Amino acid sequence: MPRQVDHDQRRRQIAEAVWRLATRGGLEDVTLRQVAAEAGVSARLLQYYFGTREQLLLGALEILNDDAEQRARERLAKLGEAPGMHAIVRGVLFELLPLDEERRSRHLVYAAYFVRFLTDPALAKVARDAPRALENLVAGLIVQGQESGQVPLNINAAAEAAFLVAGVEGMQSSVLLRQRSAEDAVAVIDHQLARVFTTTNSA
Amino acid sequence: MPRQVDHDQRRRQIAEAVWRLATRGGLEDVTLRQVAAEAGVSARLLQYYFGTREQLLLGALEILNDDAEQRARERLAKLGEAPGMHAIVRGVLFELLPLDEERRSRHLVYAAYFVRFLTDPALAKVARDAPRALENLVAGLIVQGQESGQVPLNINAAAEAAFLVAGVEGMQSSVLLRQRSAEDAVAVIDHQLARVFTTTNSA
DNA sequence: GATGTTATGGTTCGATCGCACCACAAACCG
DNA sequence: CGGTTTGTGGTGCGATCGAACCATAACATC
Known part of the structure; x- marks a missing residue:
């Protein structure tokens, strides 16, 4: 079932673009067009995977949180x-x-x-x-x-x-x-x- | 010399509008039009007193810092x-x-x-x-x-x-x-x- | 192999942005 | 009194924004 995997990978790819733009210029620079360009996809895809801009920001934050928790667990395990x-x-x-x-x-x-x-x-x-x-x-x-x-x-x-x-x-x-x-x-x-x-x- | 006083009062009036908008919605909401409306002046005045938007943000921050220092001194004196x-x-x-x-x-x-x-x-x-x-x-x-x-x-x-x-x-x-x-x-x-x-x- | 769902690109629209520009009143200065 | 500086309003322009819309591959299902 590679479908779900692809889906999540796409979302992650887009989320990472959001993170990069946010670190460079704050959330104001996270426009749909910029994210699309940074992620190398069309603007339409952002709507498809996240919906509105607000949901995109929220979704990217959730993915970041999941990442953080996992990394923390890894480091603590060490x-x-x-x-x-x-x-x-x-x-x-x-x-x-x-x-x-x-x-x-x-x-x-x-x-x-x-x-x-x-x-x-x-x-x-x-x-x-x-x-x-x-x-x-x-x-x-x-x-x-x-x-x-x-x-x-x-x-x-x-x-x-x-x-x-x-x-x-x-x-x-x-x-x-x-x-x-x-x-x-x-x-x-x-x-x-x-x-x-x-x-x-x-x- | 009421000239300088007027000038600074105007700047303060505009800066306070910037603060109010920033507290309500972050710097993204601090647009020239919004600041003008909040301060009750025309957008042209913002240009006149502060120049570009970047300088407006910077100027409002400086005024806030001066304020903070003065308030701190007052409270410490008490x-x-x-x-x-x-x-x-x-x-x-x-x-x-x-x-x-x-x-x-x-x-x-x-x-x-x-x-x-x-x-x-x-x-x-x-x-x-x-x-x-x-x-x-x-x-x-x-x-x-x-x-x-x-x-x-x-x-x-x-x-x-x-x-x-x-x-x-x-x-x-x-x-x-x-x-x-x-x-x-x-x-x-x-x-x-x-x-x-x-x-x-x-x- | 027809049909529907999923995944993608491109385009367009109305709103808003920052800011440059124009007009004009008031005040100050010669 | 005439001109220059200072303060204020309004308006318009090009760019960009978020989001809706249209088209259509690819693929799955039966």
Whole structure:
């Protein structure tokens, strides 16, 4: 059944063109004509596979999200078996940083979409209702770290998780702006992680 | 010399229209016609006072920056005489949060401009070369706090300042998205400030 | 092998864009 | 008083936008 495969490949081909244009010039440059030219297809095909422009932008974002999740899982799997909570949280947080070309361009695309989430009522509602999944995940991992002696018990897991995620997101912006190198960002974050995950070697 | 005043008032009137449109629909909605209608002037006036659209966007941003700086100084002055380093840093950081309608709309406008700084080569260079003024300011204040016994000496001022500013910027995003209340953000930040500024009452 | 569905290209339309251009009033300056 | 600068409105032009529309290969189904 190569039909479905072809269909998805076409959508991906078009979505990638959307991403490239969005990273270069923001969403304003993502016009139907430009996307068609960038993807090497006719404008008619965009309508066929995505419908209206709004749906095209939305569809391209969904595909990007699926990609991101898969890449994240792959990288986390590379941590080896039974990694410490410190390493896991570090891996999760670093998905938010533009540490390689793939993550950099991905977060550039996200930045282009960000204003939409602030202004478009429908998207704003989605963002508002979406639980801060990453933050809750990190908070849970810190609690696990406390239960297994990798994190001091006087650490406020929820507050630290919130600030860690927020801090990494802030670092993301400055690295994207090239105000700060990726290495500097990693160092600053590791400094905070070292504070939370006190490695007493006595787990 | 009412001439200059009139001129600046006109520019401000137009700039405010730009801000309102940008907060409502992002920079894409800031078209010459829309700005003219929103400001209640003819489209010709925009050309007269700002020139091209690009210069209009740039000019409106500059005026917003001047505004922001003035408001920040006013609020900091309200801290009273001889405030502690803790209070000063807190005040500086809170300028980044949408704690009232004025700051909320201001940061919405900044968000709309953000992508420009990532994609426009000229703006990207500006952002890249701009020192992270806020971060250096906070770092300096923390060092002063160490010298006056308000901050433990084992605190890494540069690393903490970097993460504090980044964390507040991250909080800013989630508050703008209404994923988190301003009060929650304040609480999380205060939790971090309490850690850095250990109030031993022995200054 | 007729028929319908899927996948693709090309074209066109009305709206809107940024901006250049024209006209004119008011104010200032000689 | 006459002319030049300054401030304002209106209008038009070429380009581009999103999207609807038309045509038609390729392929599947019976």
